[in-house]
Amino acid sequence: MKAIKAEIKKAIHNPRFYGGILISWALAGLVVAQAWRDPLSFYLGKITLSFSLLYPLALFGPVGGIWGGTENIAEERMEGTLSTTLLRPLSRWEWYWGKAGFTLFYNLLLVFTPLLGMALLEKIMWGGGFSFRLLGGGVMVALYISSFSALSYLFSSLFYRPWGGPLLALGIGAFSWIVERLGGGENVQIYLITHHLSSFNIFFLPRIDWHQALSSFLILGSYTGGGLLIGALIFMRQEEK
Amino acid sequence: MENDVILKFKNVGKKIRDRVILEGVSFEVREGEIFGLLGGNGAGKSTLIRLLFGLVLPSAGYFYVGDYRCPPHNPEAKALMGGCLDNTSFYGNLTGIENITLFASLSSCYPRRGEIEYFASLLGFELSLLYKKVSGYSQGEKKKLSLLHSLFPLPRILVWDEPWVGLDPRGAKEVQELILALNAEERVTFFLSSPVSQEVEKIAQRAAILHQGKIKWNDYLTPNVSLEEIYWEIIERK
Numbered sequence: 001m002k003a004i005k006a007e008i009k010k011a012i013h014n015p016r017f018y019g020g021i022l023i024s025w026a027l028a029g030l031v032v033a034q035a036w037r038d039p040l041s042f043y044l045g046k047i048t049l050s051f052s053l054l055y056p057l058a059l060f061g062p063v064g065g066i067w068g069g070t071e072n073i074a075e076e077r078m079e080g081t082l083s084t085t086l087l088r089p090l091s092r093w094e095w096y097w098g099k100a101g102f103t104l105f106y107n108l109l110l111v112f113t114p115l116l117g118m119a120l121l122e123k124i125m126w127g128g129g130f131s132f133r134l135l136g137g138g139v140m141v142a143l144y145i146s147s148f149s150a151l152s153y154l155f156s157s158l159f160y161r162p163w164g165g166p167l168l169a170l171g172i173g174a175f176s177w178i179v180e181r182l183g184g185g186e187n188v189q190i191y192l193i194t195h196h197l198s199s200f201n202i203f204f205l206p207r208i209d210w211h212q213a214l215s216s217f218l219i220l221g222s223y224t225g226g227g228l229l230i231g232a233l234i235f236m237r238q239e240e241k
Numbered sequence: 242m243e244n245d246v247i248l249k250f251k252n253v254g255k256k257i258r259d260r261v262i263l264e265g266v267s268f269e270v271r272e273g274e275i276f277g278l279l280g281g282n283g284a285g286k287s288t289l290i291r292l293l294f295g296l297v298l299p300s301a302g303y304f305y306v307g308d309y310r311c312p313p314h315n316p317e318a319k320a321l322m323g324g325c326l327d328n329t330s331f332y333g334n335l336t337g338i339e340n341i342t343l344f345a346s347l348s349s350c351y352p353r354r355g356e357i358e359y360f361a362s363l364l365g366f367e368l369s370l371l372y373k374k375v376s377g378y379s380q381g382e383k384k385k386l387s388l389l390h391s392l393f394p395l396p397r398i399l400v401w402d403e404p405w406v407g408l409d410p411r412g413a414k415e416v417q418e419l420i421l422a423l424n425a426e427e428r429v430t431f432f433l434s435s436p437v438s439q440e441v442e443k444i445a446q447r448a449a450i451l452h453q454g455k456i457k458w459n460d461y462l463t464p465n466v467s468l469e470e471i472y473w474e475i476i477e478r479k
Contacts, residue, residue, distance in 0.1 A: 002347050009343050013335055080330030087294050087324040087391070088347035089316035240296040241257075 003090060003098020004105075011102070020064045020110055027056045028114035032121070050118040050134055054200045057111055058141045062148035062173060064110055065103075066166045072099055072153055073235060075162035083240045096157075096232045103149050104224075111142040136213070137200035143220040144196055148173060150227030151193075157235040196220055247272040247307060247321075247398055247430050248293075254301035255288055255454075262288045263454045266302070270432050270447075272397070275424055277441030277462075278434040279472060280451035286434040287327050289451070290402045293432075294324055307397070320348065323396035327403045329387035333376030340375055341390045350394035360392050363422070365415040380407045388416065398430045399423070405440050417444055438469040450475055 011017040031052045073096070076082040085095060115138050119130040148169055156165025176192040189195050199216035202209055248270035255263040263285045270276040280286045291297045293306065295314030304311055309318035331340040338357055345352055358368055366385045370378070378386065384407040391399060404420075405413045421444065423429040435441050441448050442462060449459040450472055457475045462468065 002349065006343055006347055009339075009346070010332060010335070013332075013339065079332075080328060081332055083291075083296055083326060084329050084331065084344065084387075084390075085347065086296055087319070087322075087326070087329075088344060089320040090347050091314070091316055092295075094316075239298060240291070 001098075003095050004101050006085075007098055007102035011106070016067070017106070020067065020106070021113060023060070023064065024057060024110045024114045025117070027060065028053050028118055031056065031118070048134075049122055050115055050130075051137070051204055053114060053118050054137050054141050055198070057114070058144055058197050058200060061107070061110060061141060061145035063170075065107055065145040065149035066152045066169050072103070072156050072165070073231075074156045074159050074165055077160055077240065078162055086240065092236055093232065096235050100150075100153060100228050100232075103153070104146055107142050107145045107149060110145065111138050133203040133208075136203035136208075140196075140200040140203070140213075140216060140220070143217065143224060144193075144199070147193055147196075147220045147223035147227065150224045150231070154227040154231040154234070157231040157238070190215065191219060193220075193223055245271045245273070246305070248276075248432060249305040250289075250302070251304060252302035253289070253292065253299050253304055255285070255292065255297065256300040261454055263292075263299075266451070266454070266456055268449050268456055268459045270398075270430060272430050273424070273428045274447055275420060275431040275433065275445045277445030277448040278432070278451055279436070279438055279441050279448055279468060280434070281436055281476070284436075284451045285454040286436075286451055287402055290324070290326065290400055290432075290434060293322065293400055294319060321396060322398045322400050323391035323394075324399075325387045325391045325401045325404060327406065329383075329390070331375045331383070331386060331390075334374060336374055337371040337378070337386050337389075340386065341371075341393060344390050345393035348394055352393045357389070357393070360419075361389055363415070363419050364389055365412055381409060381412055384408055385412065385416075388419075395423075395427060395429065398432060400432045402434050403436065404433060405435065405437070413440070420444055438472050442468045452476065 031049055035049055035052070073082070076085070086092065115134065116130065119134060151169035151172055152165045154165070155168040156162070159165055173194060176194040180189055180192050180194055196216050196219060199213075199220075202213045202216065246269045250266050250268055253263055253266040254261070266285075266289065278286055278289070288297060292299055293304070295311070298312055306318040307321050309315060311318055332343070335343065338354070341357055342352065357371065361368060361371055364385050366382070366389060370382060375383070375386065384404075388401065388404055391401070404416050408416065420431055420433070424431060433441070433445065445462055447459075447461050448468060450457045450468075452475050458471055460466070
């Protein structure tokens with residue numbers, strides 16, 4: 001808990017923290033502008049504003065998730081602040097999970113603050129509001145972003161340069177996207193990270209396919225949990241020279 | 242462990258690849274004393290201090306902090322110590338006081354502004370600087386901040402790596418006075434490292450000389466003992 005509190009204190013003073021949230025709100029602004037410009041297509045397609053926001057969030061969110069990754073282990077290590085922190089009665093394990101916990105929380109903020117704003121706007125305008133389906137879609141997008149954050153953590157724990165982790169995480173994302181575009185092998189594709197870019201759609205079908213939803217949650221959860229856990233194990237074995 | 246021993250190194254060794262950094266290091270520091278570790282550049286002083294805080298792990302041997310045997314390192318052992326590394330770093334986008342309170346909170350310590358300002362004034366640290374971002378600090382100011390941050394909470398042992406480096410003569414004197422005051426009034430044990438024998442001689446009650454990763458001398462300092470002479474003798478002996 002001490003480590004998470006410290007992360008929050010640091011974030012409050014960090015312009016990047018607000019930058020990420022501002023960008024997610026800017027995406028919400030773009031969706032509203034699009035609906036303003038072309039309200040008929042939204043009306044005919046029975047598309048809600050909040051649903052329309054999920055796709056841009058899933059598309060650009062990973063950059064934010066990875067961007068958060070640049071702030072993690074490698075940067076603190078290079079700046080020397082990691083050593084200063086570890087002078088305190090805090091284990092490496094506790095420090096790592098404090099940071100990771102904050103990143104997961106931040107990803108939820110990135111997704112849910114504009115989403116809630118959008119749902120509120122809808123409620124005021126048309127009497128709609130926040131629904132279970134929107135919650136499911138939002139969690140799926142947050143998990144998708146978090147799986148990229150986890151990859152960034154994993155690689156960042158390996159490197160002593162801050163950009164190594166994020167670049168490799170982006171590389172894996174790009175590789176996954178290319179393999180998916182090449183097509184074929186449905187059995188393999190489902191395990192690719194970018195295959196789940198639009199998994200939030202499952203929650204907006206007339207009938208939710210729970211089997212598909214669960215498999216997406218499991219695969220993205222494995223990327224997130226596995227990436228963070230392997231990163232932690234690597235980090236535990238390292239030294240600060 | 243004997244009652245008054247607070248730090249005890251037992252055959253501690255550290256190898257990085259094929260390079261031997263520390264070999265068979267054994268000595269102890271007693272509670273309430275000022276202990277100086279003298280050694281030239283590359284002697285292994287900073288590595289030994291990093292070992293104490295679990296930043297690096299020993300390749301051989303072990304050590305005690307209070308009653309805690311390390312490794313494995315546990316937070317209870319670190320809670321007994323306050324540390325300042327040779328190059329302690331801070332968050333440049335935070336002010337000095339924000340850095341201090343942030344790091345102190347990791348030790349579950351929440352110092353009041355007045356307390357921080359009090360110790361800052363003892364160190365000759367300009368109070369207005371506490372409210373400025375660390376990115377604008379000079380080398381000496383950063384050094385003083387690193388000493389200051391280790392005082393919250395005031396630990397039983399203060400481990401300071403080269404506390405005088407980067408300070409002007411006045412700053413060095415203020416640091417010496419603070420060490421003596423904390424030792425006399427609060428009974429804080431000091432484990433100080435330095436590459437300069439005069440600094441250790443001025444202040445320490447006991448000292449050890451670390452040369453090429455080995456402890457070459459370890460004894461009480463008396464007016465008859467010239468640490469500098471012993472040091473040169475060891476170096477020239479090879």
